[in-house]
Amino acid sequence: MTIDKSTGSYIFQKKVSDIGLLCVGSKNEGMSIVLEDPLTMERKVVFDAVSGAAVCSLPHGDPDITSQMSDFAKDSVYTFGAYFANYAAEELGQFICEKSKGAFASTLFTGSGSESVENALKIMRQYHLEKGDDKRYKFISRKQSYHGYTIGSLSIGDGY
Numbered sequence: 429m430t431i432d433k434s435t436g437s438y439i440f441q442k443k444v445s446d447i448g449l450l451c452v453g454s455k456n457e458g459m460s461i462v463l464e465d466p467l468t469m470e471r472k473v474v475f476d477a478v479s480g481a482a483v484c485s486l487p488h489g490d491p492d493i494t495s496q497m498s499d500f501a502k503d504s505v506y507t508f509g510a511y512f513a514n515y516a517a518e519e520l521g522q523f524i525c526e527k528s529k530g531a532f533a534s535t536l537f538t539g540s541g542s543e544s545v546e547n548a549l550k551i552m553r554q555y556h557l558e559k560g561d562d563k564r565y566k567f568i569s570r571k572q573s574y575h576g577y578t579i580g581s582l583s584i585g586d587g588y
């Protein structure tokens with residue numbers, strides 16, 4: 429596929445008129461990503477020392493991870509997490525709770541850091557409400573902090 433400069437990108441970019449570099453693969457056993465300029469088709473290999481927004485420690489395209497994802501995708505269907513779990517989630521939840529040595533009694537899986545922060549905010553509020561304390565609703569966060577791109581996580585961040 430080529431991207432026409434006159435029509436622009438069909439992906440909503442950080443700046444609407446931008447045509448961003450495309451990630452077209454990985455190299456060096458997942459330690460580098462391959463970026464392509466869709467207008468010139470020029471490619472460059474970049475060592476990825478931060479992975480996304482610096483919060484992921486998994487290599488790109490790891491064969492163990494991709495094969496497990498592929499196996500699971502064949503057996504799974506989409507379900508709304510608030511109503512149905514699945515055995516893979518149960519197993520991972522058990523693993524995390526057992527490894528936590530009593531710190532965690534249950535787990536909640538989300539699709540991103542932003543969703544995790546969003547849920548953490550709701551759980552904190554729910555905790556105090558269930559204890560009958562409706563006065564605790566303020567969150568304190570550090571200046572120059574970033575907690576994600578959802579409205580709740582943005583509201584406790586510093587001006588993104």
Ligand SMILES: Cc1ncc(COP(=O)(O)O)c(C=O)c1O
Binds near residue numbers: 483542545574575577
């Ligand atoms: C401290 C912190 N919280 C939350 C997030 C949001 O994570 P995600 O980009 O997966 O939504 C980030 C992402 O950089 C982060 O650094």
